[in-house]
């Protein structure tokens with residue numbers, strides 16, 4: 353949708369799990385919320401893609417549940433068919449959590465969360481101006497939105513770059529803590545096969561030697577009509593090959609994956625996740641940058657490097673914003 357209002361009670365930057373969880377919470381509390389997203393759809397790292405008849409989850413592969421609020425959200429999604437149980441892990445070294453996957457793909461979860469919330473796409477936030485009573489937020493398109501309160505959910509290095517471009521200076525201690533939050537990269541290959549893969553039941557494997565950290569058969573998973581395999585390179589391969597030719601890196605990964613493919617690759621695409629998973633987690637689930645006008649940071653780097661962590665951070669930020677707005 354295009355931006356209709358040039359003002360909002362609460363402007364949320366980023367339509368990933370953290371931003372959308374916060375948006376749904378605040379929308380239900382009666383706030384006028386607008387989410388601004390630079391890409392063409394919702395989900396962020398909860399991402400799905402199609403190549404012809406093949407469907408791939410190429411970011412987050414599944415969700416696990418550790419806390420009651422997320423358990424109840426997953427139970428509701430299961431009831432309406434937005435998630436289904438994929439498997440309970442028997443992989444060595446992994447805890448026996450149920451692995452839930454979105455249906456018809458992981459992005460279904462984000463689409464469900466976004467229902468009822470105003471989200472505007474292909475709008476990259478490039479500048480923030482803190483004024484006496486509100487924030488003025490500028491997009492690369494030249495559009496501007498004023499908001500009483502601001503929630504920023506991009507990966508932390510991107511938020512720091514935005515602060516820097518906006519000449520917003522954080523206290524030294526805060527800056528030091530935020531700058532120490534770094535992320536692993538991940539090069540992902542999405543391969544369409546002309547026959548079934550040799551990936552064992554339930555359709556995934558986490559090889560213990562590099563360069564592959566994870567492979568999933570999206571047809572066995574139940575989301576692709578035709579054989580479609582997602583391959584995730586491990587962090588060191590992804591880092592070393594980041595600036596090299598992506599198709600070449602994809603070909604190296606496909607050669608390494610050969611024992612589990614067993615069929616011919618008829619098409620493939622390569623995607624790079626620069627901020628795949630945070631390596632360190634901030635001590636609190638959200639971070640207040642400004643009390644008045646309010647500005648809060650959230651995302652998986654604040655409550656755990658997974659889908660549930662992003663949701664919990666979004667909820668924590670939403671509750672913190674409610675308190676600040678009440679006292680604003």
Ligand SMILES: Cc1cc2nc3c(=O)[nH]c(=O)nc-3n(C[C@H](O)[C@H](O)[C@H](O)COP(=O)(O)OP(=O)(O)OC[C@H]3O[C@@H](n4cnc5c(N)ncnc54)[C@H](O)[C@@H]3O)c2cc1C
Nearest residue numbers: 366368369370390396397412413477506651652658659662
């Ligand atoms: C390859 C991979 C595999 C993973 N596997 C799993 C898994 O199996 N299980 C699991 O639980 N987790 C997994 N994760 C982690 C999980 O996907 C993340 O923890 C979670 O989705 C992060 O959500 P978020 O909202 O914090 O961030 P994001 O999803 O990154 O959302 C941030 C959003 O902000 C937008 N944005 C950024 N800058 C701007 C700007 N200037 N203006 C407007 N919009 C902007 C981005 O486009 C993005 O949509 C995986 C991640 C990756 C990459």
